[in-house]
Amino acid sequence: MVKARYDLAFELYPYARSADQDAVVRHPVVIVGGGPVGLALALDLGLKGQPVVVLDDSEGAGQGSRAICFAKRTLEIANRLGAGEAVLAKGVVWKQGRVFHGSEEVYSFDLQPEPGHRCPAFVNLQQPWFEKFLVDAIRRAQGAGAPIEIRGRNAVTGVADVDGAVRVDVDTPDGAYALEAEWLVACDGARSPLRDMRGLSFEGRVFEDNFLIADVKMTADFPPERWFWFQPPFEGAGQSALLHKQPDDIWRIDFQLGWDIDRKAELDEARVRARVDAMLGKGVDYELDWTSIYTFQCRRMERFRDGRVLFAGDSAHQVSPFGARGANSGVQDAENLAWKLDAVLRGQAPETLLDSYDEERRAAADENILNSTRATDFLTPKTEASRTFRDAVLALAGRHAFARPLINSGRLSVPCIYDGLSLTGADALGGPAATRPGAPCMDAPLAEGFLLDRLTGGFTLLGIDALLPEVPGIDARLALDTRRDDPTGLLRARYLGDAPGAVYLIRPDQHVVARWPRAEAAKVSAALDLALGRSACA
Amino acid sequence: MRLILDPNIPDPDGFYDELLAAHAGLSDAESAALNARLVLVLANHVGDRAVLREAFSAAQASGATPAVDPSA
Numbered sequence: 001m002v003k004a005r006y007d008l009a010f011e012l013y014p015y016a017r018s019a020d021q022d023a024v025v026r027h028p029v030v031i032v033g034g035g036p037v038g039l040a041l042a043l044d045l046g047l048k049g050q051p052v053v054v055l056d057d058s059e060g061a062g063q064g065s066r067a068i069c070f071a072k073r074t075l076e077i078a079n080r081l082g083a084g085e086a087v088l089a090k091g092v093v094w095k096q097g098r099v100f101h102g103s104e105e106v107y108s109f110d111l112q113p114e115p116g117h118r119c120p121a122f123v124n125l126q127q128p129w130f131e132k133f134l135v136d137a138i139r140r141a142q143g144a145g146a147p148i149e150i151r152g153r154n155a156v157t158g159v160a161d162v163d164g165a166v167r168v169d170v171d172t173p174d175g176a177y178a179l180e181a182e183w184l185v186a187c188d189g190a191r192s193p194l195r196d197m198r199g200l201s202f203e204g205r206v207f208e209d210n211f212l213i214a215d216v217k218m219t220a221d222f223p224p225e226r227w228f229w230f231q232p233p234f235e236g237a238g239q240s241a242l243l244h245k246q247p248d249d250i251w252r253i254d255f256q257l258g259w260d261i262d263r264k265a266e267l268d269e270a271r272v273r274a275r276v277d278a279m280l281g282k283g284v285d286y287e288l289d290w291t292s293i294y295t296f297q298c299r300r301m302e303r304f305r306d307g308r309v310l311f312a313g314d315s316a317h318q319v320s321p322f323g324a325r326g327a328n329s330g331v332q333d334a335e336n337l338a339w340k341l342d343a344v345l346r347g348q349a350p351e352t353l354l355d356s357y358d359e360e361r362r363a364a365a366d367e368n369i370l371n372s373t374r375a376t377d378f379l380t381p382k383t384e385a386s387r388t389f390r391d392a393v394l395a396l397a398g399r400h401a402f403a404r405p406l407i408n409s410g411r412l413s414v415p416c417i418y419d420g421l422s423l424t425g426a427d428a429l430g431g432p433a434a435t436r437p438g439a440p441c442m443d444a445p446l447a448e449g450f451l452l453d454r455l456t457g458g459f460t461l462l463g464i465d466a467l468l469p470e471v472p473g474i475d476a477r478l479a480l481d482t483r484r485d486d487p488t489g490l491l492r493a494r495y496l497g498d499a500p501g502a503v504y505l506i507r508p509d510q511h512v513v514a515r516w517p518r519a520e521a522a523k524v525s526a527a528l529d530l531a532l533g534r535s536a537c538a
Numbered sequence: 539m540r541l542i543l544d545p546n547i548p549d550p551d552g553f554y555d556e557l558l559a560a561h562a563g564l565s566d567a568e569s570a571a572l573n574a575r576l577v578l579v580l581a582n583h584v585g586d587r588a589v590l591r592e593a594f595s596a597a598q599a600s601g602a603t604p605a606v607d608p609s610a
Contacts, residue, residue, distance in 0.1 A: 395571070
């Protein structure tokens with residue numbers, strides 16, 4: 001019998017008995033976990049027409065803000081999946097930030113958005129809303145025929161390899177049943193039961209800490225800014241503190257408490273209130289909407305693929321919260337895996353293509369762990385010397401602009417560029433670095449709409465002021481003419497540089513495979529083979 | 539540009555005086571903090587990462603601890 005593990009913010013997929021519970025059925029893809037990663041993957045696969053079943057042990061989105069910051073790449077993915085508008089409409093965009101050291105304000109900053117992108121650098125939004133918007137998009141896709149199924153109160157209790165599939169044992173309110181998955185994807189979170197069931201380790205513990213999280217509802221006037229304290233002056237506040245605006249008059253507060261704490265005592269309401277009172281000052285009325293203690297470690301699995309089982313999101317890698325690299329990198333895992341699973345299931349690519357998922361997303365995880373470790377080293381100096389330098393940076397930053405870029409309270413998640421990895425082709429153009437092979441395409445305004453909204457049809461051959469050859473296996477072709485399509489000049493700046501024209505081969509996840517100054521069918525064809533894992537070199 | 543390791547400071551005695559004067563009256567912790575700020579200010583002035591790496595190496599190589607047992 002499955003028990004609810006946590007209180008729901010939204011009931012999204014109530015338990016309903018499935019016909020599968022009467023006989024063992026084999027599915028192409030089964031996803032375990034209906035969080036942001038599992039839902040994004042299910043939606044992506046379903047929109048490609050791939051049948052997919054999501055198993056989740058609860059019936060919706062759990063309470064509390066948890067992931068709160070969705071970065072540009074995630075918003076672009078959500079747009080491609082048809083969930084972006086709701087996220088952008090609900091999310092909070094903030095620009096003003098303040099950094100404090102003790103009771104002193106070190107400096108404040110105003111983030112000016114880079115022009116020519118449909119999406120902002122990030123929005124703040126509570127995780128349950130993000131999950132709800134994905135499920136809403138899944139419901140719309142289902143209405144249009146996408147073969148996606150979400151089964152609530154389906155808890156996985158065991159897995160076993162069988163011939164050509166993985167057998168999955170599931171517990172439900174109506175008892176146990178089993179189903180089979182040609183491919184099983186574990187999106188079941190940092191404590192991933194599937195990882196344990198497969199006997200896989202989770203290596204590289206780098207950093208340990210506890211964060212007390214309080215979602216505080218304030219209807220009083222309080223600025224929509226991000227405030228970050230190093231060594232906050234409030235009693236018992238810990239090493240750092242963060243105040244971040246979210247929708248619906250909610251402010252999220254994170255107190256970094258250190259490793260050896262009494263979790264139960266710290267969650268006592270009076271104690272939480274004492275901390276929040278000290279931070280917000282006297283006379284600020286608020287309600288405690290949700291509190292939790294969050295523990296993290298920086299680590300990842302040795303491999304994200306274990307035969308027919310793939311790991312994505314927190315189940316595969318965990319980082320500190322600084323820089324919002326958890327949910328954001330997980331959604332990128334999902335997008336990386338979706339088209340590869342689709343290509344393998346359609347017989348367009350060998351199963352070994354899935355090893356490139358492991359290769360690319362492990363590189364991304366290492367990059368995130370590196371960034372996150374650097375931020376934690378700045379936030380929590382480990383030695384006297386590192387504290388001295390940290391404090392020196394903070395002391396200088398008030399007066400001298402040069403020291404401000406050294407302040408590291410987390411570097412916002414940006415997508416990994418797959419430089420030099422197996423699926424990345426050649427740069428025969430030598431164009432702008434930001435759009436080199438391996439990079440995700442950068443958005444640019446067109447005469448109507450934005451570039452990324454036009455790169456949604458699978459493998460796309462993009463020509464800018466260049467002729468496009470006929471290449472078998474290419475799903476979509478987009479021919480742009482800068483005289484007609486580039487009103488701001490940003491398309492040229494981002495994709496041509498000094499070149500008179502260019503042809504780009506772009507993957508279904510909008511990463512660049514290769515680019516050339518002019519179209520040559522044989523080279524495009526070879527690059528397509530490379531990107532689908534059908535050849536060793538292009 | 540390469541890291542300059544030949545004499546480059548005019549009036550070396552005067553410079554050394556000013557360096558010590560900046561630390562005058564400071565506790566060990568205050569001196570360490572001042573040095574840290576000084577390193578950051580100077581490093582930013584240099585800017586060139588390759589030169590800075592050379593500077594780290596030069597400083598590290600010269601700081602090798604002599605094999606002397608203080609209790610002996």
